[in-house]
Amino acid sequence: MQATADTNGRSPIVRAVDIRKRYGGVRALDGVSLTVNAGEVFGIIGPNGAGKSTLFDILCGITKPTSGSIEVLGHDVGQMSPHLVARAGVGRTFQRTAVFGEATVYDNLLFGRHMEFRHSVVGRMFASRTWRTEQKQFEDKAEYVLTLSGLQEDRDRVASVLAYGVQRRLAVAVALMSDPKILFLDEPAAGMNGRETADFIALIETIAPGRTVVIVEHDMTVIKALCSRVLVVVDGHPVTIDAPGEVFKHPEVISAYLGAEDD
Ligand SMILES: Nc1ncnc2c1ncn2[C@@H]1O[C@H](COP(=O)(O)OP(=O)(O)OP(=O)(O)O)[C@@H](O)[C@H]1O
16 A cells, blocks of 8 residues: 655654565565654554554564565664664653653653663763753753653652643653654553543643654543544555545455454
């Protein structure tokens, strides 16, 4: 299937061509092509086991495809290690919230940023000028991200005591510390109640301008509220790429979802 073009004249920031992935005898992905345009919020949906997480991990450079090419921000991520993909401006969150439960919200933000930098031990021990300058930049950045993500009131609370939805918000905030040009969100609303989902939608609406966002999500409320286009994957095949309100008119999408309900 050919990827549909964006009608707003925005340039592609992700180009995936004919992605295939096998796990032994399992064909997890079978010929997926897509483009995501700069500034777009793009969704990936499909029934359980369709191949969404596999595609997501391939687009982020975590998993290598069996064949096919993936370019993100002009980089061939199929040939890059995950940390180099991250340094190129790709941020991501994980299906399971990955924050440090015993650390405060603020320390989670600082730690997320420090992980990416290589200070010499001597530089740290003697608090060199470079180290102090970077530390100040991290702290300023953390204050900005706290405000952006509405976490100021939770700044000094340890992450483990936060409500689940707030922990997921923190996971996005940690990803924002490296100022990613493109942010991949893996089932961000999974397990959230209605209020948390609404807050989460508002958060992504706040941070999306000036960035590109790719979301894998089961919750169609989130997809409809945020995404301009959605790829539907069924059994590893790309079925359609269209506006969220259009994809459920596609017969193969209807039958895949109805079949999934019967399971
Ligand atoms: N590491 C692996 N080894 C073997 N098979 C795998 C592996 N990862 C995924 N699969 C298989 O590949 C297929 C696609 O899995 P994937 O997790 O990408 O689907 P999904 O759409 O994300 O599912 P869900 O919505 O349940 O998270 C499934 O049949 C799955 O069992």
